[in-house]
Amino acid sequence: MRLINAKTLELEEIWGENDKAYAILSHRWEGGEVSFQDMQNLALASNMKGFGKIQKSCEQAVEDGYSYVWVDTCCIDKDSSAELSEALNSMFRWYEASAVCYAFLSDVPSNTPTMTPDIGSSKWFTRGWTLQELVATRNVVFYNQQWEFLGTKQTLSKLLSLQTHIDEAILNGESLSNRTIAQRMSWASHRVTTRVEDTAYCLLGIFDVYMPMLYGEGKRAFLRLQEEIIKRSDDHTIFAWPIRLDDQPGLLADSPAAFADFASDEKNVYKDRINGFRIISKFLKPPKNGKDRFIVSAYSWDPEERIVAMKPGDFGTTGFLDFGRQVRNCNCIKIGFDFDHNPVCFIANGGDGFDGIGHPPRSTDISQWTEDERTQHLAEIHQRTSFDKFAWSKVTNS
Numbered sequence: 001m002r003l004i005n006a007k008t009l010e011l012e013e014i015w016g017e018n019d020k021a022y023a024i025l026s027h028r029w030e031g032g033e034v035s036f037q038d039m040q041n042l043a044l045a046s047n048m049k050g051f052g053k054i055q056k057s058c059e060q061a062v063e064d065g066y067s068y069v070w071v072d073t074c075c076i077d078k079d080s081s082a083e084l085s086e087a088l089n090s091m092f093r094w095y096e097a098s099a100v101c102y103a104f105l106s107d108v109p110s111n112t113p114t115m116t117p118d119i120g121s122s123k124w125f126t127r128g129w130t131l132q133e134l135v136a137t138r139n140v141v142f143y144n145q146q147w148e149f150l151g152t153k154q155t156l157s158k159l160l161s162l163q164t165h166i167d168e169a170i171l172n173g174e175s176l177s178n179r180t181i182a183q184r185m186s187w188a189s190h191r192v193t194t195r196v197e198d199t200a201y202c203l204l205g206i207f208d209v210y211m212p213m214l215y216g217e218g219k220r221a222f223l224r225l226q227e228e229i230i231k232r233s234d235d236h237t238i239f240a241w242p243i244r245l246d247d248q249p250g251l252l253a254d255s256p257a258a259f260a261d262f263a264s265d266e267k268n269v270y271k272d273r274i275n276g277f278r279i280i281s282k283f284l285k286p287p288k289n290g291k292d293r294f295i296v297s298a299y300s301w302d303p304e305e306r307i308v309a310m311k312p313g314d315f316g317t318t319g320f321l322d323f324g325r326q327v328r329n330c331n332c333i334k335i336g337f338d339f340d341h342n343p344v345c346f347i348a349n350g351g352d353g354f355d356g357i358g359h360p361p362r363s364t365d366i367s368q369w370t371e372d373e374r375t376q377h378l379a380e381i382h383q384r385t386s387f388d389k390f391a392w393s394k395v396t397n398s
C-alpha cells in the first residue's frame with residue numbers, strides 16, 4: 001500500500017500489514033487528476049486542477065490528528081497492471097480499514113445548507129466506485145466544493161438512504177451479508193462508470209469477491225463477477241432479475257441495472273431445500289405468438305399464484321420444475337442437455353386433478369398448446385422446448 005504523508009505530501013511505501021491510521025478520500029474523477037507519476041514532481045503536480053483536493057485532504061487529516069492520506073488517483077501506479085489489479089481487489093478493505101473517509105462533493109456549492117435534498121443531487125451519488133466507499137467506511141464526513149463541512153454518514157443517514165436506496169441499518173454498520181445478492185445489486189443499478197468493466201470491478205468488495213482485472217473484456221466482466229458470486233453464495237436471488245419483453249436474456253444479468261426493482265427484497269423469498277431450491281414465480285401462460293417466458297422474481301406473490309420447486313434430476317439433467325396451484329395439478333419440466341450440450345427441457349402435463357376438459361395422461365409426446373379454463377393455467381406444452389444458450393429465463397418453442 002502507498003500513502004501520502006499528510007505533512008510533506010510525499011508518497012511513502014507501506015510494506016506488509018499497515019498499522020498506520022490514515023484518512024482516505026472519496027471523490028468523483030474529473031479533468032486534471034494527479035497520477036502516481038505526477039506526484040514524483042510536486043512542484044509540477046501542485047499546478048494541476050486535481051491537486052487541490054489532495055492538499056485539502058491532507059490539511060484536514062492533520063487537523064483531525066492523522067499523518068497519512070490515501071487517494072486513488074495518485075497512490076496507485078496504474079501503469080502496472082499487477083499493482084492496479086491488486087489495488088482494485090483491495091480497495092474495499094482499504095476504505096473499511098481507514099480511520100475516516102472524506103467525501104468531497106465538488107458540485108455542491110458553499111451556500112447549500114446541510115441536511116437538504118440538494119446534497120443528494122451531487123454526481124458523487126451516480127458513480128459506481130463511490131458506492132463501496134460509502135458502505136465500507138464506518139466514518140464518512142461530507143464536504144462541499146469549498147471544503148466546508150456538510151455532515152457525516154450518521155447525521156445524514158436518512159437523506160443518504162433516500163438518495164441511494166440503501167437502508168439506514170446498512171449505512172449504520174450492519175453487515176452487508178444480511179442483504180440479498182439482488183438487493184445489493186440494486187444499490188448499483190443507477191450508477192455509472194467510465195469504463196464498462198468497472199461496472200463489475202467496483203462491486204468486488206460489496207460481494208467479497210476476488211478476480212483478476214481484464215480491461216477490454218467489456219460486459220464479460222459483469223458475467224465473471226456473477227460467476228464468482230455463485231461460487232461463494234447459495235443466495236438464488238442472483239437469478240431473480242426480471243426479463244423484459246424485448247430482451248434476449250440468459251441466466252445471468254448483463255448489468256446491475258437489471259436489479260433496479262429489488263431494493264426492498266426479502267431474503268426468505270428463496271426457500272433453501274435439500275439438494276435443490278424453491279422459487280416463487282408468476283403464472284406461466286402461453287402467449288399467442290407461441291413463445292413463453294418464465295419469470296423468476298425476488299418478490300413474494302399471493303398464495304393462489306404458482307410455486308415452482310427445483311428438485312434433483314436424473315443422470316444428465318439439472319432437475320425438474322413442478323408448477324401449479326396444487327401439487328397434484330402440475331406440469332413437469334425436465335431440464336437437461338441435448339447431444340450437442342445445448343440446454344433443453346422436456347415438458348409434460350401432470351395428468352392428475354384436472355376435470356371438465358379431459359387431458360391425456362403424463363407423457364413426453366405431448367406437442368400442443370391448450371389452456372385449462374377452470375384453473376386458467378397451462379395444461380400442455382410442446383414435447384421439447386429449447387432454451388437460448390444459458391437462457392433459463394426464456395423458453396422458446398422448437
